[in-house]
Amino acid sequence: MSIPIFIITGVSGSGKTTIGQMLATHLACPFADADAFHPPENISKMSVGIALTDADRAGWLLALNQYIRQQKNGLVLACSALKQTYRDQLGQGVDEDSLHWIHLYGEMDLVRRRMVERKVHFMPESLLVSQFNTWEKPDSGLLIPISQTPEEILRQIISTMALPTQWGVVGLGVMGLNLARNFARRGFALSLYNRRLAGTEEKVAEKAVAQYPELQEAQAFESLPDFVQSLARPRKILLMVNAGTAVDQVFEALIPHLTLGDIVMDGGNSHYEDTQRRQAEAARHGLFFLGVGVSGGESGALNGPAIMCGGDAQAYAQVATGLETIAAKDTGGQACAALIGPGGAGHFVKMAHNGIEYAEMQLLAEVYSALRWDLGYTPDEVADTLAHWAEDGLQSYLLEITIAILRHREGSDWLLDKISDKAAHKGTGSWASIAASELGAPLTMMTEALFARFVAALRDNRQAMAAAYVTPHHQVVLDQQDLKQAYQLARWINHHQGFQFIQLASEQHDWQVNLSELARIWTNGCIIRSELMQQAREYLAESLDLLLHPGLRNAVTTFWPSLQRTVSALSYSSRAYPCLMSALAALNGSTTANAAAHLIQAQRDYFGAHLYERVDDPSGKKYHTHWI
Ligand code: 6PG
Numbered sequence: 135m136s137i138p139i140f141i142i143t144g145v146s147g148s149g150k151t152t153i154g155q156m157l158a159t160h161l162a163c164p165f166a167d168a169d170a171f172h173p174p175e176n177i178s179k180m181s182v183g184i185a186l187t188d189a190d191r192a193g194w195l196l197a198l199n200q201y202i203r204q205q206k207n208g209l210v211l212a213c214s215a216l217k218q219t220y221r222d223q224l225g226q227g228v229d230e231d232s233l234h235w236i237h238l239y240g241e242m243d244l245v246r247r248r249m250v251e252r253k254v255h256f257m258p259e260s261l262l263v264s265q266f267n268t269w270e271k272p273d274s275g276l277l278i279p280i281s282q283t284p285e286e287i288l289r290q291i292i293s294t295m296a297l298p299t300q301w302g303v304v305g306l307g308v309m310g311l312n313l314a315r316n317f318a319r320r321g322f323a324l325s326l327y328n329r330r331l332a333g334t335e336e337k338v339a340e341k342a343v344a345q346y347p348e349l350q351e352a353q354a355f356e357s358l359p360d361f362v363q364s365l366a367r368p369r370k371i372l373l374m375v376n377a378g379t380a381v382d383q384v385f386e387a388l389i390p391h392l393t394l395g396d397i398v399m400d401g402g403n404s405h406y407e408d409t410q411r412r413q414a415e416a417a418r419h420g421l422f423f424l425g426v427g428v429s430g431g432e433s434g435a436l437n438g439p440a441i442m443c444g445g446d447a448q449a450y451a452q453v454a455t456g457l458e459t460i461a462a463k464d465t466g467g468q469a470c471a472a473l474i475g476p477g478g479a480g481h482f483v484k485m486a487h488n489g490i491e492y493a494e495m496q497l498l499a500e501v502y503s504a505l506r507w508d509l510g511y512t513p514d515e516v517a518d519t520l521a522h523w524a525e526d527g528l529q530s531y532l533l534e535i536t537i538a539i540l541r542h543r544e545g546s547d548w549l550l551d552k553i554s555d556k557a558a559h560k561g562t563g564s565w566a567s568i569a570a571s572e573l574g575a576p577l578t579m580m581t582e583a584l585f586a587r588f589v590a591a592l593r594d595n596r597q598a599m600a601a602a603y604v605t606p607h608h609q610v611v612l613d614q615q616d617l618k619q620a621y622q623l624a625r626w627i628n629h630h631q632g633f634q635f636i637q638l639a640s641e642q643h644d645w646q647v648n649l650s651e652l653a654r655i656w657t658n659g660c661i662i663r664s665e666l667m668q669q670a671r672e673y674l675a676e677s678l679d680l681l682l683h684p685g686l687r688n689a690v691t692t693f694w695p696s697l698q699r700t701v702s703a704l705s706y707s708s709r710a711y712p713c714l715m716s717a718l719a720a721l722n723g724s725t726t727a728n729a730a731a732h733l734i735q736a737q738r739d740y741f742g743a744h745l746y747e748r749v750d751d752p753s754g755k756k757y758h759t760h761w762i
Pocket residue numbers: 403428429430431487488491558559560561562563660661
């Protein structure tokens with residue numbers, strides 16, 4: 135088979151070097167810039183604005199032609215090749231089938247603007263007119279207008295020339311489909327695969343390509359081997375299938391078709407230990423497996439999610455451009471995507487994110503409950519109150535959607551009142567609580583939030599209990615400002631617990647997670663993005679313990695009495711407020727220098743001779759008492 139040679143032509147400033155380098159990187163083949171082949175006398179002439187003659191170019195074209203013919207591993211050459219005769223000379227003696235011409239063209243004004251922006255180049259703008267006058271429109275090869283972005287141009291080259299694609303997506307459910315559309319909108323050439331299940335999932339990829347204009351150049355597959363073959367190596371394959379056995383099944387089916395160095399990414403909410411097991415399996419085959427936490431729901435996937443990657447740094451370096459391009463951007467324009475750490479770090483922090491999310495949602499449900507049921511507000515009034523809070527520094531995505539939900543009507547009724555209170559969950563919250571127990575991390579708020587969902591799910595039992603008991607009735611006297619400050623403080627405690635949980639895991643697994651960087655990634659795109667997260671990012675850069683940062687001292691000191699009064703007032707309610715109450719317990723507990731746990735230690739020693747340490751012996755020596 136002949137070695138492919140791609141020659142990208144165009145006047146100076148048309149972007150041929152940029153496109154050429156991108157194409158060479160994509161094809162993993164060498165790149166050369168014809169400018170580097172000019173003899174010094176040509177460069178001197180051009181530098182002072184003198185156009186080259188055919189005679190000046192003769193030696194240069196000869197040298198380039200010789201260079202092309204020496205290539206053994208393919209080549210992408212960026213060369214102005216303005217005239218047909220120059221192009222003929224470049225291609226002399228080169229197998230016609232292996233020679234691919236890509237011609238970039240555009241308006242002189244556009245090229246001029248680009249040249250003015252270009253910092254380091256010997257070619258002055260004044261030579262542009264001569265370049266345009268010399269340029270002869272080619273009658274063969276691929277002609278591409280340069281008004282598009284470099285990524286779009288590359289995608290057009292890949293799809294028109296049927297070159298291997300850049301990214302593969304497996305599984306076109308809502309998240310997979312939206313991530314694929316996001317990739318395509320940002321100029322990536324894609325291969326899409328969805329399994330075929332007769333009657334339920336047929337031609338899913340093909341239909342997506344037909345339905346969404348941005349996917350029209352994507353290649354659709356129902357055959358996994360063909361899908362794999364269509365991808366450039368090392369292959370970058372994003373799995374968007376249900377967490378659990380489906381990931382194992384797809385990964386196992388992929389392995390025989392993959393080659394050394396290929397990278398498989400799992401973008402679902404997988405358990406981090408499963409990810410680590412799959413990484414070990416991938417390594418046995420010379421492959422890479424990255425656990426990619428993706429947050430932001432459907433709209434995040436389409437418009438820019440937060441992406442938390444875990445695994446091999448070398449593999450991440452190869453997928454970083456893609457993931458960081460599709461990710462949300464922070465206030466400084468930096469991508470909300472990064473390598474969080476090795477192994478299962480990415481999926482672990484995604485699990486912790488979801489745990490924080492559970493408690494944030496539960497806190498909002500409790501605030502709503504207090505305002506609506508204990509203070510008698512209508513949903514619209516609750517929404518108005520929360521909207522004021524949002525304007526007053528409490529802005530968050532979850533608050534924003536809560537306000538929208540509270541105002542949503544179905545006819546003249548609030549839709550919310552027609553929604554069953556049986557809370558569901560998909561598992562990440564339970565995993566977080568289990569992992570916290572294993573680590574010894576006091577993750578009380580997210581665990582209370584999880585258990586509140588369990589209580590809510592037992593609707594029949596609640597109905598029976600409600601019929602069996604009449605709760606003692608008291609008037610709840612609660613100040614709205616206290617509730618607001620209690621909510622603010624409870625959120626800080628929740629975030630404190632979440633980051634502490636991650637820090638403990640990071641130390642245990644030696645993941646070296648940068649908490650501030652993680653908070654930065656969570657400032658946009660994800661479900662728990664908020665103004666608080668912006669502040670957390672700054673505080674965590676200076677203190678791994680959020681609540682010990684001096685910047686929070688004032689707020690904690692001021693809001694603490696509000697949390698006490700709120701919890702006290704709500705203790706007279708017939709409704710449950712586990713997260714607010716847990717926040718106060720957590721704060722009281724973690725600020726108690728001498729806890730009642732000495733009694734626990736004494737009890738353990740009494741019935742089980744489990745030994746205890748003494749406060750009057752700092753050596754750590756263990757003691758036992760014969761209690762009877
Ligand atoms: C996100 C969400 C997302 C999903 C949750 C829902 O970050 O985009 O967390 O991952 O909505 O998994 O979880 P539950 O069904 O357990 O509430």
